[in-house]
Amino acid sequence: xxxxxxxxxxxxxxxxxxxxxxxxxxxxxxxxxxxxxxxxxxxxxxxxxxxxxxxxxxxxxxxxxxxxxxxxxxxxxxxxxxxxxxxxxxxxxxxxxxxxxxxxxxxxxxxxxxxxxxxxxxxxxxxxxxxxxxxxxxxxxxxxxxxxxxxxxxxxxxxxxxxxxxxxxxxxxxxxxxxxxxxxxxxxxxxxxxxxxxxxxxxxxxxxxxxxxxxxxxxxxxxxxxxxxxxxxxxxxxxxxxxxxxxxxx
Numbered sequence: 001x002x003x004x005x006x007x008x009x010x011x012x013x014x015x016x017x018x019x020x021x022x023x024x025x026x027x028x029x030x031x032x033x034x035x036x037x038x039x040x041x042x043x044x045x046x047x048x049x050x051x052x053x054x055x056x057x058x059x060x061x062x063x064x065x066x067x068x069x070x071x072x073x074x075x076x077x078x079x080x081x082x083x084x085x086x087x088x089x090x091x092x093x094x095x096x097x098x099x100x101x102x103x104x105x106x107x108x109x110x111x112x113x114x115x116x117x118x119x120x121x122x123x124x125x126x127x128x129x130x131x132x133x134x135x136x137x138x139x140x141x142x143x144x145x146x147x148x149x150x151x152x153x154x155x156x157x158x159x160x161x162x163x164x165x166x167x168x169x170x171x172x173x174x175x176x177x178x179x180x181x182x183x184x185x186x187x188x189x190x191x192x193x194x195x196x197x198x199x200x201x202x203x204x205x206x207x208x209x210x211x212x213x214x215x216x217x218x219x220x221x222x223x224x225x226x227x228x229x230x231x232x233x234x235x236x237x238x239x240x241x242x243x244x245x246x247x248x249x250x
Contacts, residue, residue, distance in 0.1 A: 082154075120193075131166055216239075
């Protein structure tokens with residue numbers, strides 16, 4: 001997928017909408033969240049064709065042509081912060097390049113690794129994929145994609161922190177352990193490689209986790225609940241800046 005196509009779909013989504021940290025890459029250049037998320041899925045970029053003028057009825061009928069049939073556009077419109085027109089743009093691209101209607105983890109990893117060629121993004125991409133794969137069936141459907149995209153791009157702080165908690169809660173038991181937090185942190189540092197400023201030391205992830213966990217685990221029971229996580233993040237500017245989830249690594 002080339003940059004022009006990414007910019008094209010981002011511009012189209014923006015046009016439709018307008019019509020009704022701590023780890024920093026050294027070169028200072030990073031794509032916007034929208035462009036990065038759109039490129040995560042090769043099937044999320046619409047192809048230029050006369051199909052862009054197809055009727056709503058035809059769009060709905062075409063949903064049945066894929067192995068995984070998404071929910072109706074009206075239902076997705078009510079569940080996300082995207083308009084019907086935006087969903088049609090997103091789905092048309094998804095359908096054109098992913099006839100099966102889903103994206104598997106290997107494809108997800110391959111695309112995500114392109115953003116961090118200086119490091120190893122495979123482990124973090126695995127965790128991120130699992131956060132998008134809400135029904136844990138090993139694939140990301142169009143519904144999974146737009147629901148996650150809606151939260152990350154247009155969600156409230158509370159919604160974004162809920163999503164972040166789900167990312168850190170690796171085994172999905174409703175708690176974050178120190179080991180889970182360390183696994184995510186190590187994966188982020190492995191992904192960033194040596195292109196960070198300041199240059200990171202090997203023990204840095206563990207040191208950060210010790211600081212974060214001590215602040216978050218208020219009752220000292222060895223786990224962080226979602227209430228502890230959200231309360232601490234919202235009231236500690238340093239943690240929010242250090243996590244920097246939605247600008248640097250998503």
